[in-house]
Amino acid sequence: MPLIVTGSIGIDTVHTPHGTADAVLGGSCTYFSAAASFFTPVRMVAAVGGDFHEGHRAVLARFPNVSVEGIELRRDSKTFAWGGRYSEDMNSRETLYTHLGVLTEAPPTPPASYRDSRFVFLANTHPAVQRDLLNHFPDHELAVADTMDLWIDTAKDDLRTLLRRVDGIVLNDSEARLLTGKRNNITAGRTILDMGPTFAVIKKGEHGCILIHRDGVAALPAYPAEQVVDPTGAGDSFAGGMMGHIASRAGAPSPRMKHGAGHPVASFDTIQRSLASGTVIASFTIESFSLDRMARLTKDELERRMLEFSRIVRV
Numbered sequence: 001m002p003l004i005v006t007g008s009i010g011i012d013t014v015h016t017p018h019g020t021a022d023a024v025l026g027g028s029c030t031y032f033s034a035a036a037s038f039f040t041p042v043r044m045v046a047a048v049g050g051d052f053h054e055g056h057r058a059v060l061a062r063f064p065n066v067s068v069e070g071i072e073l074r075r076d077s078k079t080f081a082w083g084g085r086y087s088e089d090m091n092s093r094e095t096l097y098t099h100l101g102v103l104t105e106a107p108p109t110p111p112a113s114y115r116d117s118r119f120v121f122l123a124n125t126h127p128a129v130q131r132d133l134l135n136h137f138p139d140h141e142l143a144v145a146d147t148m149d150l151w152i153d154t155a156k157d158d159l160r161t162l163l164r165r166v167d168g169i170v171l172n173d174s175e176a177r178l179l180t181g182k183r184n185n186i187t188a189g190r191t192i193l194d195m196g197p198t199f200a201v202i203k204k205g206e207h208g209c210i211l212i213h214r215d216g217v218a219a220l221p222a223y224p225a226e227q228v229v230d231p232t233g234a235g236d237s238f239a240g241g242m243m244g245h246i247a248s249r250a251g252a253p254s255p256r257m258k259h260g261a262g263h264p265v266a267s268f269d270t271i272q273r274s275l276a277s278g279t280v281i282a283s284f285t286i287e288s289f290s291l292d293r294m295a296r297l298t299k300d301e302l303e304r305r306m307l308e309f310s311r312i313v314r315v
């Protein structure tokens with residue numbers, strides 16, 4: 001089922017204990033799309049400026065399941081740019097700068113060929129841009145949003161309006177705390193459900209994630225990674241794997257449903273299963289800078305790690 005995403009395409013400069021990556025391809029929409037493309041075709045809707053060059057495009061071209069027709073080039077504008085520095089243990093990071101560039105301009109328009117999109121992901125960007133994409137797809141089957149501290153701090157009202165319209169939200173534990181004022185993740189998750197969504201996925205970095213759904217609670221550890229070079233994009237890749245999994249299974253008969261009915265897209269069971277795909281694809285993203293590792297990833301490697309992960313979490 002067609003999956004569409006809007007968010008940032010970024011030019012990132014990242015410092016980790018393993019080195020520095022200067023002006024490399026990043027952005028929430030980019031990491032999401034690359035990750036989702038291992039599970040289902042995905043359509044990007046985002047804007048870039050005149051500083052977005054061939055080298056950046058060439059990275060995207062390494063993901064054949066990603067449609068770039070919806071990337072709008074604005075020659076006189078600047079691409080979103082972000083700089084970050086990770087701590088020695090890479091469990092925390094400091095944002096060095098955020099140059100919003102095209103993110104403060106009019107939202108990009110999805111091409112007519114994307115009209116049949118049914119799964120909508122609103123990756124990290126201004127909530128007004130997220131709302132605009134959602135407005136184009138009133139008949140969607142599932143809409144899920146991501147957000148972060150900057151938007152919780154600067155656009156809370158827009159975000160609260162958006163939350164009333166989406167089925168789910170993916171955010172990390174500090175953001176859940178900031179949004180709700182609750183320290184406990186389950187309480188924070190339940191408070192978010194009171195704001196509108198059916199489910200919230202709270203990510204805890206190397207400690208995995210928690211699903212708080214109207215029909216229950218689930219938790220999954222992260223893949224125990226030995227090689228962590230750059231955690232940037234782990235959260236977006238997680239969301240990409242999760243949404244890619246859901247969109248790829250939609251319409252397929254569900255073993256738990258009678259009469260060959262399809263997977264209910266926002267059910268507790270479907271969302272819980274999708275967390276593993278998100279976790280495993282994110283574990284590849286962090287093995288190198290930018291999208292380098294995902295660009296080299298084969299389906300075989302992905303399947304092998306999925307199997308390994310299912311053995312790791314067996315109880």
Ligand code: AMP
Nearest residue numbers: 008010026027082124232233234235236
């Ligand atoms: P993650 O590590 O999953 O939180 O995502 C990192 C990516 O998000 C980087 O590639 C950045 O370009 C992008 N990013 C950072 N800050 C923002 C923001 N305020 N809005 C949208 N994207 C952002």
